[in-house]
Amino acid sequence: MKLIKILVLSLVFTLSISLAYGQSEVLKSAVKTELDRSMREFSKEEKAPYFLSYYVTETMENRLTASFGKLINVRRYSGLTTDQHTRIVDIDLRVGSYDFDNTHVIRGAYDPFGRLSVSSSLPIEDDENAIRVALWNNTEKAYRDAAEKFEKAVSNKAVKVAEEDSSADFSKELPNKYREDFKKRYYSEVEARGDVNAFVIDTAKWNAIICRLSDKFNKYPWIFDGSVTLNSTLKNKYYVNSEGSEISFPETYVRIMISAKTKAEDGMSLPLYKDYFAFSCDGLPSEELMAQDIDKMIDLLDRLRTAETATTFTGPAILSGEASGVFFHEIFGHRVEGHREKDPAFSHTFKEFVGKKILPEFMSVTFDPSMKEINGREISGYYKYDDEGQKGERVETVKDGIFQTYIMSRSPIKGFPNSNGHGRRSSGHSAVARQSNLIVSSTNQKTISELRNMLIEEAKKQGKEYGLFFDRVTGGFTLIDRSMPNSFNVTPLVVYKIYVDGRPDELVRGVDLIGTPLTTFEKITATGDDLGIFNGMCGAESGWVPVSASSPSLFVSTIEVQKKSKSQTKLPILPAPVNPINP
């Protein structure tokens, strides 16, 4: 199976109005009643379930997008209902035992839907009968699917060779109990409309702000996309399982995403993005600050469209802190997601490296979902409990360059029998180990100026005319399948050539950063004394989850870049219809 992971700003245009309800006792009662009834009644079947969980996510989302000064309202459909206000249940029903159950990897089978969970919308109103009927219908489906899959897994195991990793399919964990109710936060009494637990934004105010911000792009006919999106979300989460766990808590976040695109004469599309993340509107920057960022973005776009294209290159490079965070998320983070070590289709990059050096001794890498902010900035990989009801734990995966452990869901692997609270997913998917807040730290810190000097010296040593500075990247993908080269491709947005002869730095475009992980790690020589932070959404086999990646700038003695694919479409034939400067 090929894993393609993309870390990008989520730029889906939608709009809805958020009105919140508190955690509902009717819902909880209905869910618990059906859970008990199902376990009791299904236990009479030949293949009885040993585990059942319901995860109800009630989402109230508010999305506003403005493009070139005008509000665009488009509904997005997710699952069965619009995402204005939804209540979705994900069901995990397991037949067999903790050691061997229906989720066991069936070797040799192509099953693109194997990671999908039984998921369905529930009534958004608190009607116990209606909720129970919906749960009943879907639990029946979950049971039948599980019983069928279990039989297939048993026969698959019988006909295949011994497994490389014979760990259990599901870890035994102590039940968790936690309850936190959403504390009301009003941004406008009018908007709150009297709802007790409303998480609302002043839509009129924010409509005006995002329209004004996106209107700034109107002056430049060479900007072909110019939009600002605000997304505020409240999720009331309720998890209950047959082991006795019962967890309910709210999650909120607000995100502003700015996107702009121009095009060079040679057809290359040149996008730039800027993302602001906070847990409430209070944490967002001021309009003035965002306007200044847009001005900088426009200036950069203008320079990018006339910048020279870079060519294939190997040599030294500096990655800014933000770029390094994404780089680590891509090439390291996805390889320490524990469950993959069990699947024979994956490459198991670090399997033989537990207790051994994989990074320079001055570097450590931690995943910490309990952190809400870093250096005063809120970070989006925060959560209290993961999507399997486990408390999110701080996990130091690499300490002083030595690989320590994996981030784990409840899918154990050899030597790591328990979850550390990183089982994550979006609705409709089964949870697997996923990243939270990735933090790269270093004891070999240099000032940026020192890093720059190191770059120039290294380039001279290698006989290069220049080294590269990767200022901003937008994500990329990494391949971890055994049948594919174990390579990564990170997509830079802003790259500079730093010349060894003292010429001014030159902005270039049109390259992707490529390589293989172990070789690239060996080439990290020093880090900066800064810390770049990237908040984004990460997409993989268990859906989209919010993550962050923080890192100091990195100096890498040798990296490789290749030409990126580009559009072959010419610039518009006619000039813009209305002169925006003098309309």
Place this chain on the structure above:
Amino acid sequence: MKNKMIITLALIAFFALASDMLASSKNEEIMRAMRDEINRSMKELKLEKLEKPYFIEYKLKISTEYNIVSTLGAIVNKDVSGLKTARLDVQVRVGNYKFDNTGFFDITSNFFGSTTNDDNESYSNRVVSADIDYNYLRRELWLATDAAYKEAAETLSKKEATIKNFIRRDTTWSFTEVPATKYVDTFQLDEFNVEKFTDLVVEASKVFVNYPEITNSNAKIQYNPEIIYYMNSEGTEYIKHQSSVNFNAMGVGQSQNGMHVFDAYSFVANNPNDKNFPTKKTVIEETKNIANNIKTMLEAETLEETYNGPILFSNEAACVLIAQNFANNLIAQQEDRINRGVTLITSDENSYKLFQTKIGGRVLPTFISMKDLPLTKEFQGINLAGTYKFDDDGIKPEELLIIDKGYLKTLFIDRIPIKRVRQSNGRKRNSSTCYSNLKMEVEKKYQTSDKKLKEEMIKLCKARELPYGIIVKKVISNDLITGSNNIYAMTKGKMAYPRGTTLHSFSIYKLYTDGREEPVIGGALAGFVPNLFKEIIKTGDELYVLNTFSTPFSASLFSASRANPVSIIAPALLFEEGELRLIETDYQKTSILSNPLLNK
């Protein structure tokens, strides 16, 4: 007091006038932006060595969607924000009316992304703001027209290059010329009464609480008002208001042998204030009727063997039969004339191609004719859903006698001609070709009462020594089965997906020769292909009006179109020959756990 009233009335009149003026000025601003950009593009848009456009068309659709879904009296989805969305469609034709860039399928550009437009600059279904002003719209039109032109110009070159390797047999024109028209709709689209319709949907869905044998059910309403601004380079301009409202209540149960048994009540109209919109009492009664029918059918006996013999469709069932298995064959299909790539291999039956070469031939018994009446607003006091004044191309539709005494006279067509029909008859709706209000007319002597139709069937059965005949009282339209929150989804995909000409009905009865009627399940109404309609031997004497949706289809692989509201007006139909095929597939086992409603 009187003075106050006068002032109030004056204020109302003033605001109404001001509102109209504002709307009118906004309309003019939109049309002016379209006009200016179309003129500039027709004059100046040209790539070196490639041809200029000869036709450009802009369509801006501003729409709102209201959607309420409830199950067992609890809201599942309520989208009533009334927010407007806007989408822009730009069409550019390069070449000339005789031969242009269209009607050409090239696998390299259509399957693997456009070679020309790899920037993803969209010109079809392009999302734009509904808060439109002149400068904003000009900018959007500029970029969309540029992308559409580049693709059209390159496609024409590819088509010309490809055609050199073909011996052309069909030299039908690419596009027909039509005179320019102009019109503006002035009527206001209906407001959606959220409170009233929420209550209606909730109360209807609540009916199922008393039917625990029904495992899944819902009620829902959808209303889509929209304003369409259209302009083309030939001078046609219009502003059209259109809408449709659709209420459904549906339930699914599972018989002891695992078969999914379902029924639905549906009401379709053009607007929510339609005079025929059922009252809450009627809706609840109709919902109870379908719930009771499901209950009856769950206990009905199962068909023992495939039945071949006379089949009587009630007038309501006959209307769905005509809509689903017959009417679409009356639509001209403009297939890509030059295909450098894949050819879809589909049966003529399933792709509604049976009548494409049958003009002049007999397709119905000689005592039956069919008319399509797009300009007729109502029939027997019922507003018809398929009525419209102008089609998508701005052409006023003709009222057509499409089948005259059994013989096919023409086909429904838009501006893309086919060999046998070369002029549009104004049938382009929501980007596909479609009929409007299709009315079946039967010679008097072949009409008879329902009672006599049954007697006629019994006579036929006796003559063939059949113990019983089959009556179909209702057929569930496919648009109630497919789609989100509909029947197929409610069975979690465990029923056969509707395809081909097989009809879904759980209102089938055996009519024994002694006059008894008994419900039966386990049979599929298969084989009701259009040619079988010649087997109609008698009809009822009462016409039923079915307002429904016609799901679009296209001979082209890629088309963006959506269902059109249509009406079918037809009597009960007695087929001398038909088949109720024994279903022999395996069914999903019934639920292990009982419905929680049983324990409440």
